Amino acid sequence: AQTVTQSQPEMSVQEAETVTLSCTYDTSESDYYLFWYKQPPSRQMILVIRQEAYKQQNATENRFSVNFQKAAKSFSLKISDSQLGDAAMYFCALSYMTTDSWGKLQFGAGTQVVVTP
Amino acid sequence: DADVTQTPRNRITKTGKRIMLECSQTKGHDRMYWYRQDPGLGLRLIYYSFDVKDINKGEISDGYSVSRQAQAKFSLSLESAIPNQTALYFCAIATDTDTQYFGPGTRLTVL
Numbered sequence: 001a002q003t004v005t006q007s008q009p010e011m012s013v014q015e016a017e018t019v020t021l022s023c024t025y026d027t028s029e030s031d032y033y034l035f036w037y038k039q040p041p042s043r044q045m046i047l048v049i050r051q052e053a054y055k056q057q058n059a060t061e062n063r064f065s066v067n068f069q070k071a072a073k074s075f076s077l078k079i080s081d082s083q084l085g086d087a088a089m090y091f092c093a094l095s096y097m098t099t100d101s102w103g104k105l106q107f108g109a110g111t112q113v114v115v116t117p
Numbered sequence: 118d119a120d121v122t123q124t125p126r127n128r129i130t131k132t133g134k135r136i137m138l139e140c141s142q143t144k145g146h147d148r149m150y151w152y153r154q155d156p157g158l159g160l161r162l163i164y165y166s167f168d169v170k171d172i173n174k175g176e177i178s179d180g181y182s183v184s185r186q187a188q189a190k191f192s193l194s195l196e197s198a199i200p201n202q203t204a205l206y207f208c209a210i211a212t213d214t215d216t217q218y219f220g221p222g223t224r225l226t227v228l
Contacts, residue, residue: 004159033215045160045207045219091159095215103148103211104175107159 002027004094006108013082014116020067021077021111023092032096034068034075035105040088048090051075079113087115120144121220123208129226130198138193138223140208148211149191153177153204154222160207166191198227 004025013019025034036048051059051068058066063083067076079086092108120143130136140149147168152160162175164183172183180202184192195202208220 035216037219043205043222043224045209045222047216047218050214050216095217097215103215103217104150104162104165105152105160105209105217107161109157109159 002106004108008111010112012114018080023075025094029096035093036077037091038088123220127224136195140191142210146210150209151193152207200227203227
């Protein structure tokens with residue numbers, strides 16, 4: 001069974017600073033996708049960044065970047081130049097396409113990011 | 118943005134009532150999913166569908182049923198609602214790059 005673990009229930013960061021969120025996962029598949037989603041108080045689930053496991057290059061999206069360590073099964077998210085609007089719950093998620101999973105997302109429990117002025 | 122809409126956005130109902138949550142998408146994606154979110158548990162998959170004739174149970178399908186009325190519409194029903202089905206429900210679609218985009222969610226309260 002695949003599992004996704006986020007060990008940090010909450011992280012606090014000052015505006016303009018950098019914060020890194022941890023995520024580890026377990027899967028026996030060799031081809032899979034990893035995602036970070038953001039859920040602000042509006043409760044909308046918003047895609048932040050996506051990583052394909054076969055790609056060695058770490059994905060980046062503006063101020064968001066990941067550190068993907070496939071051998072260690074680690075997928076951390078770095079938020080640079082933090083802004084007040086980054087305050088949200090962040091979920092790490094894993095998916096892969098097989099006859100029994102069909103791309104369903106397996107989520108971690110989430111990390112609450114608090115941004116202080 | 119996959120233009121996924123959900124109705125209603127909020128609903129309060131009583132134990133034993135039947136309720137339907139609706140999901141629509143405008144971009145013609147084949148794969149649609151229903152998830153449930155409970156505090157501290159992340160999101161868990163209830164049902165998924167790959168086309169009108171292909172519907173599959175997820176990890177927590179008991180007490181729920183679904184209908185894929187058309188490619189664009191995927192509805193979730195609670196035949197007889199119970200209080201532990203109080204949760205936030207999300208519909209999602211998957212693009213051809215296997216990326217899922219979510220609707221705005223429905224907050225359901227069962228009294």
